Amino acid sequence: MAKVFIDGEAGTTGLGIRQRIEALPEALGIELLSIDASLRKDLSARQEMIQKADVAILCLPDDAAREVVTQMSGTDTKILDASTVHRVAEGWTYGFPEMEGDQSNLIRSSARVANPGCYPTGAISLLRPLVKAGMLSSDYPVSINAVSGYSGAGKSAIESHEKEGGPAFFLYALGLEHKHLPEIQYYSGLDKSPLFVPSVGHFAQGMIVSIPLYLSELSGKVTPADVQAALEQTYKGSEYVKVMSPETKLLAETLAGTNNMELRVHSDSKGEKVLLTASLDNLGKGASGAALQNLLLMLGH
Structure with a gap:
């Protein structure tokens, strides 16, 4: 049995991971390790649990994740970090399996994997293929708009949306320095940081990331069909990422769950x-x- 410990399993992401693991077939042979609720903030107790695990999944605030990884130096336990601190760090593999043809194998063989952010997953999936194909110059002034369900906006935002009279919609990170920008820029292959405006809507789960482009500003005579073809070639055969036909209206909740x-x-x-x-x-x-x-992937499946 492969032993897995989720450090921070009581949070939104940790709970979601636990539920997904519990729904897996027993034949996959995964055993979940749990810590007593009274010891969830006890670093030594958590470290002891991590030492017992084959893979430790960190669903922690950035500073806490950094501290745990520092304390784990020299251990054999593999780490999957859901925080932002290691997504562009040396020695860590970016956990977006569809990003490159061999990315799944890199994740499979890595002892240190950084789980991507939600907004970057959408943005990188759209931008990287165009930059690699030479259609989108790396110095193009990219603008990204996105809307997310409130479930990923933190405890206070969730509480405000779930009570009567909660906000219908709000923009945030208006200082234009959202913490997801470094990974978007790095893995998209951009020379400059995009202009990124995220928002939260009055729905629990779902997300749309949108990026407008003037084709006359791209490299060569690029048509919408060329852009479509570049994305289709990149994600051909992918189980989870599909290139679809355009719509006249998109609902953010469509792929929830x-x-x-x-x-x-x-x-x-x-x-x-x-x-x-x-x-x-x-x-x-x-x-x-x-x-x-x-x-x-890290467990060899």
């Missing part, structure tokens, strides 16, 4: 502009679902 992500290329009638969209579940492919996908 799944580990799927749908990419679309919407264009104007003249073929001069496109809007790239990625739809996913902020708690699925954007968090807990992605973590389960990475865990199974």
Whole structure:
């Protein structure tokens, strides 16, 4: 039996991962280790549990995750970190299996894997193929807008949305320095940080990431069909990431409860502009679902 410990299993992401593991077939041979609720903040008790595990999943605030990893130096336990602190760190593998053809194998062989952020999963999936294909210059001034369900916005936001009279919609991170920007820029292959405006809607789960592009500003004579083809080639055969036909309306909640992500290329009638969209579940492919996908790879499945 492969032993797995979730450090921070009481939080939204940790709970989601636990529920997904518990739903797996017994034949996969995964044993969940749990710590007494009274010891969840006891670092030594958590370290002892981590030492017993084959894989430790960290669902902790950034500073706490950094502290745990520092204390684990030299141990054989594999780490899957859901915080932001190791996503662009040297020695860590980025846990987006569909990002490259060999990314799944890199995750499978790695002892240190950083689970991606929800917004970056959508943004990178749209931008990276175009940069690699030479269509989108690395110095293009990228603008990203996104809306997420409130379940990923933290305890206070969840409480405000779940009570009567909660907010219908709000923009945040208006200082334009959201903590997901470093991984978006790095893994998309951009030279400059995108202009990123996230928002939260009055729905629990779901997400849409959207990126507008003027085709005249891309490299060469690029058509909407060319953009569509680049995405289709990148994700051909993928189990979870699908390139779909454009829609006239998108609902953010459509993929709630799944580990799927749908990419679309919407264009104007003249073929001069496109809007790239990625739809996913902020708690699925954007968090807990992605973590389960990475865990199974790390365990050799």
